[in-house]
Amino acid sequence: MATTKQEEFNPAILDDTSAEAVEMKPILLELLPQLLAKRYGTKLNELPAYQKIRRQNTAYQSRLVLALTTAINRVSREENYRVRWDLGEVLTALMRTTLSLTEAEYLRLFASYGLDFTDADNVSLHFYPFPVLLTLHQVAKLAKRGPLGEPMLTFLRQLRDHTAGQANDLLKIHLKTQEILGQATGDDMLPVVVFADGDPLGQALGQFVADLDRTNPKTAAWLGLLQRWQKATASQPTAKLRQELDAATTAIGSDTVRTQGQAWLQLLVATPVTEQTHTHDYGDGRTYTYSSWDFLTDANATVAKGLIWTLQPLADATMLELLTALAAKCFRKIPGKGPLAAGLGNACLLALSQNGLPGVAALARVRSKIRQTNTQELIARHIAQESVKLGVSPAEIEDMAVPNFGLEGGRLVETLGDYTATLTLTDGKADVQWQKADKPLKSAPTALKATHADELKELKAAQTQAQQTYTTQRDRLDRSFVEERRIPWPWFEQYYFQHGLMSLLARPLIWRLHYPDGTTRDALFQHDTWQDAHGQPVPIPTPDTQVQLWHPVLAPTDEVLAWRQLLEDKQLRQPLKQAFREVYLLTPPEERTRTYSNRMAAHILKQHQFNSLAKLRGWRYSLLGAYDKGYDSEIATLLLPTHDLAAEFWVSEVHADGEWNDTGIYNYVSTDQVRFVRQNEPVPLPEVPPLPFSEVMRDVDLFVGVASVGNDPQWRDNGGLAQYRNYWESYSFGDLSEVAKTRKLALQRLVPRLKIGKVSEIKGNFLVVKGHRHVYKIHLGSGNILMEPNDQYLCIVPDRTSKKPGATDVFLPFEGDAVLSIILSKALLLMDDDKITDQTILRQL
Known part of the structure; x- marks a missing residue:
């Protein structure tokens, strides 16, 4: 097998004067050309020269090992990395056999690997291509045949100390060295355990080891566990x-391990994630600045997994809460990296999944805090697997996972000494009021911070968690329409219905009651009875009744309008948009295209915003990057298992010069068709049930309505994409989407009741406001503004940190609409345009 020109090598690398090098030069001269000509997939033992080597005795192969290390060291990485690679492959293969080297020869090998501890400043811990771990295995075999000499023991102790606190292969070397020393020394059988001290966990574990009583019989078990x-x-x-x-836990004592382990787990939860800025100087005037987010060293992230x-198997309620908090922390998204510590987070999820119903319930709670699609799917698999064992459905597990925080009717009353605290949860906002006797207080009494610190901490946590849980469960209910669950x-x-927190969500909603006789009634619970849209009582549910979340697509139009009128007349606010929910029915063009809808096509979306919205609504989507992936489009997918369907929303990257971020992700995507598939085959749209069709189209309308560049008042002025200016104009001031049509209905009712009512009216797709300087037209879809008489564009960026009076105090029968609030705020500003002081706005007026 002849070598090509680029695979030739300098035979001088074999010109060493050592006995082994001289003896082995002929076989290496025969072997190297075969190695360099070896094709991908050809195994080493297929080479004739290597077959000749394997037929030799152990002593011959041992001498060849010494010659190989000499040859490798004579080849620089720059001169011929391929020769180093191939010789290293042969060396590794021989190290997997049984060798007959002496201690002194093994020490020669280690020195040739760069491990010469006589010069501590020049010790290398990067061993490629030398098989250090395999060489240690050979030394372990030698130690079993007889005691090791002091030079070898000294070397092993030095190697152990140099690899302490490392990760990956260096960690394996450290552990193997400890193992050999433990077997070889009879005076001290306790293992030496050292942790990286670059983070609080490593420091705490190092101090724990230092404080162990070496005369205590449990110390060996602790060190073995660590x-x-x-x-x-x-x-x-x-x-x-x-x-x-x-076994180690049993030897130490389960309670002891639980108590100490919980302290370390608490430390992990409390350890801050700090951002560090680094600048690399290339030496030619160029620099590169980047950030890292420090939490745990790689070595201690591995240790933390072992802890979890x-x-x-020891987890109690407190520990499950800690594992839940740590899991959420580990999947925090770090810019340019992804999850903070995915491996550690997965260990938390596994631990939760193995702790019965309480653990699976905690999994269901943490699921809402994690945005990564693959992790969401992992949690779903854990829940599905455990639900089978527990004999309940995944949806029922999520029901049982919701804590009530001690609430009754949205209130929790706690007495702390002479003071009373009342936690109330109203419209999703948790608030705590204090009083002493009948006297209200502005805040928590200072005196309680000394006498009831733990109780105050628990109350504050309950306030925060109750508000977060309310939001999470509201969103879960909002996504559950498509399930049609009974x-x-x-x-x-x-x-x-009777749950301390869920009742606040369930009671203001309309439910379809399925009675045992096959009849159904749509009802809302008010005045202690179930009533229909006209306020008439319906039959009381029995134990055999089934309850389904009502959707307007299930009811005739007159009934939907009756429900809306009832909510407005009685000023009943629903926690999510239900009676006023947009309904999307099949259109004639969609009947003609049959298998796809172009209703939401040809829009330009901000990709990162679209991605976030899709994840929140349960869709699967992968960001499109400015690199060769082998395709130029991506599909956002929503699984609809109840109907054995999947919805697909097709998008493509908007490829323009420089329109991607620092990590290579495109800034914009363009939208295409919506499809429904079953087993990867398109399903005709008329065959898709109305409810999932409506909800899918509503989701896609939401993505467009929020993420479209047309909603950004600065997009055109900041440059945008020149080729899509026409799109921005048409979207910003064009036809209304279904969401915007609902917004228009709300504004038609609201505007006459507000301060702006005297100078404003709805005309077509605009709220027209008469100011002192101009007449303004605010588009009901985008919230963007044109000024009469020549429709000059007015750019006003809303201040999302402030609340304009009069806009938020108006009753809405459904959860607030962000764009509606922006429209009202702009109208309040522009009606008094003579009082505007913002120079950015004044220059445009």
């Missing part, structure tokens, strides 16, 4: 490691 944590490099513990962790695996009345009554 040592095994350094081996937690896989995605989950092997059966062998699981047994070792459990150990605590998994809930047995006893379950509904326990986990919705």
Whole structure:
């Protein structure tokens, strides 16, 4: 097998004067050309020269090992990395056999690997291409045949110390060295465990080891357990490691491990994530500045996994909360990196999934705090697997996972000494009021901070968590319309109707009651009875009644209008848009295209905003990057398992010069068709049930309505994309979407009741406001503004940190509309345009 020109090597690399090099030069001269000509996929033992080597005895192969290391060291990385690679492959293969080298020869090998501790400043911990770990395995075999000499023991201690606190292969070397020393020394059988001290966990573990009483019989078990944590490099513990962790825990005592482990777990939750700025100087006047977010060193992230695996079978309610908090923290998105610590987060999720219903309930809670699609799917698999074991559905697990925080009717009253605290949850906002006797107080009494610090902390946590849980469950209900789930009345009554928190969401909503006789009634609970849209009572639900969340697509138009009128007349605000929910019905063009809809096509969206919205609504989507992925389009997908369907929203990147961020992700995407598929085959739109069709189209309308560049008042003035200026104009002031039509109906009712009513009116797609300087037309879809008489564009960027009086105090029968609030705020500003002081606005007027 002849070598090509680029694969030739300099035979001088074999011209060493050592006995082994002289002896092995002929075989290496025969072997190297075969190595360099070896095709991809050809195995080493297929080469004739290597077959000749393998037929030799152990002593010959051992001498060849020494010659190989000499040859490798004579080849620089720059001169011929391929020769180093191939010789290293042969060296590694021989190290997997049984060798007959002496201690002195092994020390020669280690020195040739760069591990010469006589010059501590020049010790290299980067060993490629030398098989250090395999060489240590050979030394371990030597140690079993007889005691090791002091030079070897000294070297092993130095190697152990130099690799302490490292990760990956260096960690394996450290552990193997400790193992050999433990077997070779009879005076001290306790393992030496060292942790990287670059983070609070490593520092705490190092101090714990230093404080251990070496005369205590449990110290060996502790050190053995800590040592095994350094081996937690896989995605989950092997059966062998699981047994070792459990055995060490038993030897120490479960309560002791639980108490100490919980303290370390609390430390991980409390450890801050700090941003560090780094600047790399290339030396030619160019620099590169980037940021890192520091939490745990790689070595201690592995150790933390071992900690969690150990605590998994010991978890109590407090520990489950800590694991939940740590999981959410680990999947925090870091710019340019992704999750903060995905491996550690996955260990938390695994631990939660193995702790029965309480653990799976915690999984369901943490799911809402995680945005990564693959992690969402992992949690869903955990919940599905455990739901089978527990005999309940995943949806029922999510119902049971909702804490009530001690609330009754949205209130929790706590007595702390002479003071009373009342936690109320109203319209999703949690508030705490204090009083002493009958005297209200402005804030928590200072005296309680000394006498009831823990209770105050728990109350504050309950306030925060209740508000977050309310929002999470409201969003879950809003996404659940497509499931068309029917809930047995006893379950509904326990986990919705009488639940301290869920009742605040369930009672203002309309429900379809399915009675045992096959009849249905749509009803809302008010005045202690279930009533229909006309305020008439309906039959009381029985244990055999099933309850389904009502959707306007399920009802005739006159009934929907009756529900809307009822909510307005009685000023009943729903926690999510239900009676006033937009309905999307199949259109004639969609009937003609049959398998796809172009209703939401040809829009330009800000990709990152679209991605965030899609994830919030349960869609799967991968950001499109400015690199060769082999295709030029992507599909956002929503699974509809109830109907054995999947919805697809097709988008393509908007390829323009420089229109991607620092990580290569496109800034914009253009929208295309919406499809429904079953088993990867398109389903004709007329065959898609009306409810999932309506909800999918509503989601897509939401994506367009929020993420479209047409909603950005600065997009045109800031440059935007020149080729899409016409799109911006048409969207900003064009036809109204279904959401905007609902907004128009609300404004037609609201405007006459407001201060702006005397100078404003709805005309077509605009709210027209008469100011002192101009007449302004505010588009009801985008919120963008034109000034009469020549429709000059007026750019006003809303201040989202302030609240204009009069806009938020008006009753709305559904959750607030952000664009509606912006429109009202702009109208209030422009009606008194003679009082505007903002120079950016004045220059345009």
